[in-house]
Amino acid sequence: MTVEVTPRGPWWRDAVLYQIYPRSYGDTNGDGIGDLPGITARLDHLEWLGIDAIWISPITVSPNADWGYDVADYCDVDPALGTLADLDALVAAAAARDIEVVLDLVPNHTSSQHPWFVDARASRDAAHRDWYVWADPAPDGGPPNNWVSSFGGPAWTLDPTTGQYYLHNFLPEQPDLNWWNDAVRDEFERILRFWFDRGVAGFRIDVAHMVVKDRELRDNPPTDENDDWIDQIRGQRPVYNASRPEVHDVYRQWRTIARRYEPERLLLGETHVQNLATLASFYGHDDELGLAFNFPFLFSSFEASPLRALVDATTAALPHGAWPVWTLSNHDVSRAPTRWCEGDIARVRCALLLLLTLRGTPVLYYGDELGLPDTDVPFDRLVDPVSMRYYGVHNRDAARTPMPWSADAGAGFTTAGVEPWLPFGDLAAYNVTDQRADAGSTLQFTRDLLALRREHDDLHADSSDDAGSFDDVWMYRRGERMLVVLHLGEGRVSIPLPGPGPGRVLLDTQRTRDGDAVSQSVEIEGWRGLLVALD
């Protein structure tokens, strides 16, 4: 086996990231809504857990048609979440614990209540008219082209005042910006610097692949049975409203800005594309995004062979020097303990072992450390318009409920007796306090695994080699001496181990074999994983 020795890259290469949905982490003023001081108050948990950076979903001013992803002011904090001073305090308190703070930037669209759009829709001559994408009706009075919104229905809404349609690839309350306009580009560069200058370590970039649209607004072609299932549901391939070649200019420019800071600022793209070559293109030649999210991984089934193939194909597709990023859950999909693991904690720990030992940067979603499943949010408690529209099929609110800090009234999240903005899940079954007190808990497992990552450079080495995987068994070497054995299936199997000498189990997902010696082979039952140090 060859071990590549590469110089340490930017900070995020060795980091473990942790996504926080700010309305659901900690509520310090008793209004049932999480806030920035509520995150600051929980930094002790994050330091104890051993993460390196948090990414916080949007904290900027928002009328909340899409809960923060409709921005009405890019340079201020939403009053429900706090103030700029609260953000500065959070960044400082996090820095004192060696934790970086990454924010969320939404460049594809604003809120329809953003002053730019209020001005733009007032008249065809408005100063900000060309900041958005306007087009005349089709000859029959209908939308200018066939594009559909990611949330369903046409991507165009007629604005009666000026008689033109405006583009919205999401809700009508989220008009798309016109990235062909240099004034828009200049403004976003200013916004980047505004936050970077405050010590913000980078941005997760919302729908990063979509920002630039076809200048001629051509119709998207229809799908066929070979297309991705999401595109098939929409009936069209997103050829002209996403992944346009010109988007790369934007990220090259942003990377230049990010590189002027010390440490370099992270650009982490929500590159929601199915094709791995397209995904790879967002890294550019080490001059675009620092990390680009891998949605095919997230949407794979939790089975050894397709997942392994996907990870291998990703490695092959990424340009030299590009570093993968992996996540199991986020605020838009069902949580992995439910979606991948059917609530089975044995499987959840296998998923965590995989996430935290793959070659690349892992991103935990708040609650992953507990093995937290989705919360059953009934229709009358839904707050997300997408979950209401697709009720029974797709429920984003189920993965956005408050962090369960304890089983007490208020869950340690809010004041006892206060109704949280989204309902609590099963507090007795999953909460931080109980799991901290239990050495065998998933929380302690996650923490022990993160500590091993820090202790052993092999676990973030550049090399990863298959070590004899077969059927439901996935085995890979990390660095020189680390071996990950995952049995993602049923039954008991005997696995021959690579390498001449004996080794030792550093971490067992079931915790009963920690420290055991292993030699030529291991017996392992289904849905169990071992991290082994080879001698």
Ligand code: NOJ
């Ligand atoms: C992706 C975000 O993650 C999602 O929550 C949002 O609804 C859309 N982009 C639109 O901003």
Ligand code: CA
């Ligand atoms: Ca609050």
